[in-house]
Amino acid sequence: MATEDGAKASGRRARRGGGREGRRVQRGAIGSAAPAYVTRKLNPFEIVSEEGLAQIEYNADSLLEQVGVEVRDTPRAIERFKAAGAMVDGTRVRFPRGMCREIIQASAPSVYTQHARNAARNVQIGGDATVFAPNYGSPFVHDIDNGRRYATLNDFENFVKLAYTAPHMHHSGGTICEPVDIPVSVRHLDMVYAHLRYSDKPFMGSVTAGSRAQDSIDMARIGFGGDLADRTVMTSLINASSPMVWDDTMLDAAEVYAANNQACIITPFILAGAMAPVTAAGVAAQSLAEVLVGIAFTQLVRPGAPAIFGSFASSMSMQSGAPTFGTPEPAIVLYTIAALARRLGVPFRSGGSLTASKIPDAQAAYESSATLHPTLMAGVNFVLHSAGWLEGGLALGYEKFILDCDQLGSMAAFAQGLDMSPNGQAIDTLLQHPPGEHHLGTQHTLQNFETAFYTSTTADNNSFEQWAEEGELNSAKRANAIWKKQLEDYQEPALDPAINQELREFVERRKGEIGLHDS
């Protein structure tokens, strides 16, 4: 194991800012007080019996045995499956009952560490850990000053900075938004560079081609000081083409990552009724089948390569067929698949702060909460889209990002459960306290007051009169001031200038080799 060079990048931190707003932003900007990830002290909430889960597993195996998956445009992948015992008929690959599960359970880790450039920000993925990562993949950004517009590299860098300074955001993410001002062919280089330079939190690599995955690995190697030494430093998003198709783009990228011991999130993206049956147990069975194939593939490439069971499932508007978010049925799917992932023995990715709303209004918040609460309660290990998501993922909102990050802090506090220490029980102060007198000035209150409650960074708890006097701001307007201050106060984490130089040279060289084109 190499020395963790990233550890020396301790990160200078914003110290400016006065008054209430200053304190609020400073708390937001520092982040050193928050752990690198959430360690949940609550058991996951179970909604399905063991018998029910076994039935869904049986259904998934029936599907793999009788229908199988289409494996498109990658004979090499088909060969791998065939050599492992799959039944191949052209591009259709069928699997004997239990085959994929056996392969996975023989080697896929249940827990792994994703290393960050700053070792203090390494994250555990799996088990009782929950890691929050930002929004992913939006072509648009939104803020309340300018409305919705195409995202640029400047926006991308802004969000890397905002994620870096958000104390309860554990991860820098990947394609936080699509910097559409950069040609597709080289976009991944600028994105990976931004993650390595503007943050020292863990991040995700490119998945849009095997070669781009390789570029991501090469850049990570430079960023981590020249040697990955089998450390997992990226966790990247590999999507199935549901229903029941795996294509060459995704399998090629997965192959590159797995071969280099980097982690893949194997994720069916399912709009129930379109990419799968409309019922939750049907979505769960199909998702399991697709994931079994995807994770088995990573283990065939390299036994022991980290892989996450991913699920993204949404429901649909009955009026228009548009995807809907924060509705109860995807929450039921989430709880069900979380339990299936635990039984399989691999980390689980799902959830986030999802909404169909175009703006950071009450709809956005209700829907985001209705996804985020199940996310925590189901014990999701890796949470993509945990902040910023708007408009079914088409847009990434600046204010939404700030508001969601505040909720992540709340979730982190909730996950600690009930403090039953003597101080938590407070029995001494209870027994000394006379009826009818308030507890504001007791020693117990004074000793605990500052740490007793999670403090929201965005809520206004003032009186109506004070709120009115301060301009009747809604929470989006307060969030608007916060992200601007956070960007203003942002300071880059330390990065060895030689490493930065090498990264820049790599990006320039590869841009020259690849050429600028939009595919």
Next chain:
Amino acid sequence: MATEDGAKASGRRARRGGGREGRRVQRGAIGSAAPAYVTRKLNPFEIVSEEGLAQIEYNADSLLEQVGVEVRDTPRAIERFKAAGAMVDGTRVRFPRGMCREIIQASAPSVYTQHARNAARNVQIGGDATVFAPNYGSPFVHDIDNGRRYATLNDFENFVKLAYTAPHMHHSGGTICEPVDIPVSVRHLDMVYAHLRYSDKPFMGSVTAGSRAQDSIDMARIGFGGDLADRTVMTSLINASSPMVWDDTMLDAAEVYAANNQACIITPFILAGAMAPVTAAGVAAQSLAEVLVGIAFTQLVRPGAPAIFGSFASSMSMQSGAPTFGTPEPAIVLYTIAALARRLGVPFRSGGSLTASKIPDAQAAYESSATLHPTLMAGVNFVLHSAGWLEGGLALGYEKFILDCDQLGSMAAFAQGLDMSPNGQAIDTLLQHPPGEHHLGTQHTLQNFETAFYTSTTADNNSFEQWAEEGELNSAKRANAIWKKQLEDYQEPALDPAINQELREFVERRKGEIGLHDS
């Protein structure tokens, strides 16, 4: 048992309205499709071990034994406790370990039926049932047209009508808002009359004096056709004066209700750090102690009278001391006390859609969700404040009410859990379906599409372009149109004119007897 006279009041329903908005409102206005209450198919989420819960019970007993409660201005109540075995020292009443629990467990029902004027709307309180009731007690109302203003009887009646027409609102509530244009001395008469006339859902009686509780019972007797015959037709809110005080106002009202077999919600209202220690386990122990005394009192008045274990606990802003809502610590208290109530064997009241926000913005929605999700997951049986609450309870919002009601529908759907029927598993359609083809047109999708998903009444799931074309409405603006349409379409439930006449005469007579004054 008397015949259920209320059953004949079947309630005519709104049928008007065309176009999308019309359909949306019509769904909202009818409500016949939704069950009278939620029957949860999920187990409550447990966050504390049995050992931990036993320790909190031990602490509560220590508190009752060593500190006891102050019982103010009601020697009759003190006598009852003394006769039952309590140790009395002036107004301080201490209880031998286990005494209150024994009294309660000997007679208090774990489940009861609250009868409605329309028997189809009877609700089960306790067990696997969750009953949603509106906001309670706000002196102000808010809407986005006029902002915040004092509530009037007209507002009160509006909200009785809105609750009546909301399909997932099971209960008409009590003091939904304070009609401050009516003198305090007779306000209860107009409120109870409004519940009996403008709704046929179950409701709550007045608790601000024993005589007003008696008026509520007398009016209910008329409203239910002349005979309550031991049916429980009201569930009313009895608050402790935390810490550790019970006063005559509340105990007098509780006595009247219990003596008439009407239900009391025995509720400490606790702002942690003020009315109790600042830590969650401390709040739980004190709440349990106060509730043990309150429910034991009802059982001493009349063994078997229904009583609910209530808890209202909030946290506090560290900056200002203002109450805060939707934060993680009250959720932890909620889960803890829900488990204590189950162990005691009585129904539990807590939760709601709480927020400190002054307006129906993202803060309001995040905070409301952060209370409502735990409410459902903890298996709360009676949910006061489930819709409309703003500004820490000081204001009741028209738009907030509509938005919250939509969330109640979502919770009701979630509570049904995973459908593992053959249709739910969808294995036949999965095995017949080729990879790569969508499921939109399959027989299974077509058969299930209309019932597969909960349909939000307030969300906009349209494309950005369509949303922009329709005026870029935020969710509060959409809710504004909905409540107006819902009031416009409102039609009174059937009420025997003779009963209505008798109620009116009762109100007029009592107003003359009581006189108009503001206390």
